[in-house]
Amino acid sequence: MHAGDSLHFYEPEFFIPKAQVDECGRRIIAARKKPPRPSCAPKVPAHIVNECEKSYEAADEKKVKTSANRFDDTGVMALICHHDIPIFLANVDTPGEQQKYAIALLEHLFTFLPPNATVAALYDIGCVVDRSLELYNILPVDIHQRLIFAISAMHTYGHQWACQIVYNPRLRKGLGLTDGEGVERLWSRLRKLIPITRLSAQSRRIWLIDRQAKVISLDLRDDLGHWIAQRLRHGVESREVSSLEELARVGIPKEELQDEWKQQCVAQTSIRAHAPAHLKKELDVVLSLQADLDTVNKAIETTRTVLENGEASAESHEVVASLERSHTRLVDKVEALYSSLNIMDSFPDFGNIGLEFVRLLLMARDLKINIRKRAVGSFFEWDRLDQAVGGQHNPLGTKIHQQTRKAIAKRTPALKTAIRKFNRYCESLKELKQPEWTITVPLPLPTDLDALRDDASLLADVWIDPSQAQAPRWLEDVGVCKGIRALLLGDHCLEERRRLGREADNICRWYGSELAAAKLALATSSNADIAFLLQQRICELLLLPAKWKNPLVSPQRFDAQTTLASETVNSALGDPQAYAWPFVIETPLPYIIHQDDTDPYGRLEEEEPSYLEAEQHLVEDVFLDDASGDEGPPEDARSEASVMTITMTWETPIHVSIDDAPHFLQATAPVLSQSLQSNVHLDASDMNRLQNRSAWMNDSCINTCMQLLQLVFLGPGGEWVALLSTYMLPLVRADAGDATLWRNAASTRFWEKDVWTIPIHYEDHWMLATIDIPRSRVAYFDSFAREHPWEGHIQDVMQLTARLLNIAADKGHRIVHAQRAWAVYPTTQHVSTTHTTAAYGYWPSSRQFCVGMT
Known part of the structure; x- marks a missing residue:
């Protein structure tokens, strides 16, 4: 460290x-x-x-x-x-x-x-x-x-x-x-x-x-089933149609297109097809010498013309003749230098091609590579600007949008200038080309960027390998080029269809084997401690066929796997047995089902961050910032909490009693309820922590077990209780803003709940505060029955309550509560004891929850 x-x-x-x-x-x-x-x-x-x-x-x-x-x-x-x-x-x-x-x-x-x-x-x-x-x-x-x-x-x-x-x-x-x-x-x-x-x-x-x-x-x-369906519908099927239509328009047999594609791959990946980088530099040197020799030749011709028209001496004519002989020797040496570049070895067919043509061809090749890089970068920038079209992605912020547009405007002129220069090369090459030179002249590129995006020739390099006879069809025939692309697209669509078929079979088999394994584990007595989690896992699996059905897997196949899983378990162990919960509940609790006329599957009116739709681990409660990219968090305003009058009494209400007799609850199949913010997931380390008598409970155990116990003890009608996470009080103590509190509490829909529960951590010990909103009462539970810590904790609890009430009102949610002093009282005044059980780790959460709900 x-x-x-x-x-x-x-x-x-x-x-x-x-x-x-x-x-x-x-x-x-x-x-x-x-x-x-x-x-x-x-x-x-x-x-x-x-x-x-x-x-x-x-x-x-x-x-x-x-x-x-x-x-x-x-x-x-x-x-x-x-x-x-x-x-x-x-x-x-x-x-x-x-x-x-x-x-x-x-x-x-x-x-x-x-x-x-x-x-x-x-x-x-x-x-x-x-x-x-x-x-x-x-x-x-x-x-x-x-x-x-x-x-x-x-x-x-x-x-x-x-x-x-x-x-x-x-x-x-x-x-x-x-x-x-x-x-x-x-x-x-x-x-x-x-x-x-x-x-x-x-x-x-x-x-x-x-x-x-x-x-x-x-x-x-x-979401795999939906992924396969979308991939099949919008990927494979639509592109297959495009491929078949293009092949029909081209009218070239597939066998010919396949042969042309093989020839193109061999030709364009060969070493001969790519000039070494040093060749271009050496050609530039030769061309510079040639340009200097041309200048000298013009000077000599001018001098001879002047001497012939005047009265020059014989000595002067001899000097000019000597210069001409020297110039001829220099020209021969430059030709020898050109031959020494071994162009005949690397590119045998370049031997009969003029130096100027070769130089322009290589320059056009390098320039087109540069143009392609610039153009692709520009296309990406335009795609980034248009990323919110059709609601596909989040729109860019104003600052990033303006910066991107300025960058595009700054680079576009240079790109168009390079395209025009390349087109001039193409014109010069066309003029210099001789009929006997079997080499293809590159086609010019459109200067309009929209047309350039759709121009397939942008991706192809300038061809610098001369053909023995006529140019290959894959290089010059536009129909062959389009046909090859359509052929490859069709082949890849067929590969993808086969892959999706295998994946559909795999998820179907996985569903059956996973369901059988979960049911077999539930039927094993050694897994009694995790019976509820196994039952929940089975419920999750049974919901998958509805999500995973797609054109490649029918519901009947999932039904067959469900039946096969049950038959496998029954043949191995017989009918599964029922299990009792192995922990002790010391406070009696009536099984209350709260009837609620509201839609249990309703959603928030406000748009929630996407991570709240996922697994509700404690990690979601530290998402204190929803800023995108690297721009940092926005300002998080904080509202002032209203002043609350509090009356604290150190007396346990008469309706709360302690029962030392153990109460065993029969573990029944769970019902998926909206009261659970998500499915319950516990890692192996957390499961070991819960089963260890001396292990300390962490936030993950508390938050997860509270959700689980809510469903176990309150049943499907337990939506009237809002379980606030262990991070709510630390946020208040850290003076977090309203937006932060709202993001961390909105998933509980607390404004619709009559009772709020708040876990509190103090000196390596967990306590619980239960807030009765309609009756303005706060009950707190501490198994150590200590009075002094609550004088500080209750101030934070009431500040959190007041701020959540204000935030809900600002969001348009009216919460009705008694307009009187808040009454605060303990649920126990005596140190609690517990029976020795193998699952001692469950006891603190279950007791806190049960007493808090009383």
């Missing part, structure tokens, strides 16, 4: 250990010190990959993106699945985005996969990482042979065209319609944490991100 960090308190579920990442880094350094594999055949010419490496900051392992003086960590790298669900995370603590993070994540993934499983990894610089793995012995052979790389779809346009042919997911066979941009969508879901985690300690930052990744993974898993 270093300065500024907190004590270790959490084992991450998604983050892989730092030691594992560092060990992978040391292994990479050691491998690079050895000679590369001699038999390595490059998939893409080396200088092409070098150009791709220069184009992306992620490829520069020494690039400093974040100030190390201000931040101990510089980023997070994520490994996600095809459905954008996070699998593993790696904490980045080096200045650059080193390859060790990606390789360590992949290595960790393979430890969980069968020995015959294959993996396709889509990465911004997949070509660079793939070359490293090909050249050096970094990964074990059995892993390397089962791993292929591609580049995420939106990042491919920053790569060279030869690189795209090999690594573009839209061109590479076997990747379907995968775009590889799921990490960007994951960052969009995590962006709410940026203002909080920027100044957090490292351990708390990892904890927050890890828990939010868990919430995201559960939400996306439950």
Whole structure:
């Protein structure tokens, strides 16, 4: 642990250990010190990959993106699945985005996969990482042979065209319609944490991100059926129609298009198709010498004309003749220099092509690559401005919108100037070309950016390899080019359809096996302590068929899996038995069902942050900021709480009694209720904490068990009780604003509830305050029966109550309560004792809740 960090308190579920990442880094350094594999055949010419490496900051392992003086960590790298669900995370603590993070994540993934499983990894610089793995012995052979790389779809346009042919997911066979941009969508879901985690300690930052990744993974898993249906309807089917229509318009057989595509791949990934960078420089030197010789030649001709018209001596004519002979020798030497460049070896067909034409051709090629990079960047900026069109994403703020428009306006003239210069090259090449030169002249580009976006020739490099006969059809025939793109799209749609079919079968089988496992666990007596959680898990699973039904999986298949799961359990253990709750309830509580005429599934009128729809771990209560991006939190105004008159008495009301007799409640199947803000999820560490007699309860245990006990003891009609989290009082003590309190309490719909419960932590001990709003009463429970702590706590409790009443009124929610002094009283004046049970950890929460509700 270093300065500024907190004590270790959490084992991450998604983050892989730092030691594992560092060990992978040391292994990479050691491998690079050895000679590369001699038999390595490059998939893409080396200088092409070098150009791709220069184009992306992620490829520069020494690039400093974040100030190390201000931040101990510089980023997070994520490994996600095809459905954008996070699998593993790696904490980045080096200045650059080193390859060790990606390789360590992949290595960790393979430890969980069968020995015959294959993996396709889509990465911004997949070509660079793939070359490293090909050249050096970094990964074990059995892993390397089962791993292929591609580049995420939106990042491919920053790569060279030869690189795209090999690594573009839209061109590479076997990747379907995968775009590889799921990490960007994951960052969009995590962006709410940026203002909080920027100044957090490292351990708390990892904890927050890890828990939010868990919430995201559960939400996306439950949405898999909808994801498959949307992918099928809006991805596969619509694009299949477009592909078939384009193929029909082209009218070229698929076999011919496939053959042309193979020829294009071979030709454009060959070394001959790409001039080395040094060749262009040397040609520039030769051309400069040629230009100087042309100037000298003009000067000599001018001198000879003057001498011939005048009365020059014979000596003068001899000097001019000597200059002409010297000029001829220089021209021969320049031609020899041009021949020494070995253009005939690299490009045999360039031998009969003029130097000026070759130079312009190479310059046009380099300029088009530059234009493509600029154009793609401009397209991304326009897409960012239009991201809110149709309600797809959140609109940009005014400041960012103006900055983006200024940046576009600033760069557009330079882009158009480069396009016009390229078009002049095209015209010059067309004029210089001789009929016997079998080389294709590049086509000019449109100067209108909207037309440029739809111009397919923008993505193709200038072809510099002369043909033996006529130019290939894939290069000059527009119909063949369109047909190849339509053919590839159709093939990828077929791959995606097959993949979706397999995934639909998988979720159906997973549902059956998971349901059988949950029912079998519930029928096992050793799991009595978690019987309620298992019952809740079964209820969650039984709701999945309604969410997961899609055109590829019928409801009857899920019904068959449900029946099969029951038959499996019955054949293994027989009929499941009922279990009693293994803890003692010391205060009798009538089972009250509160009838409410309001819609239990109603939503807030105000728009809530998306994270409140997810799992209600304690992590949601520290979302103190909903600012987007890096702009920091908005101002959080604070309203003044009204003055409340409080009457405190140290007497227990006569209607509260203590019963030492144990009461066992029969565990019945739970009913999903709106009173639960979300499904209850407990980690293994929290379950062990609850079962340990001497373990201290943390916030997660208190918040989760309060929700669970509300449903157990109050039943489906328990919506009249609002369970405020353990973080509400700390927020008040920290003088948090109204917006912060509203965000953390709105999910409970407290303005509709008659009773509010507030857990309180004091000196390693948990207490409970129960607020009866209609009758203006506050009951507090302390198993130690201490009077002095409440004099301070009750002030905070009443301040929170007053502020929540004011906030609700500002939001248009009227809360009726008695207009009299608030009465505060204890529920017990004697130290409580408990029976010894295996599940002692349950007792504090259950007792607090039961006494508080009395």
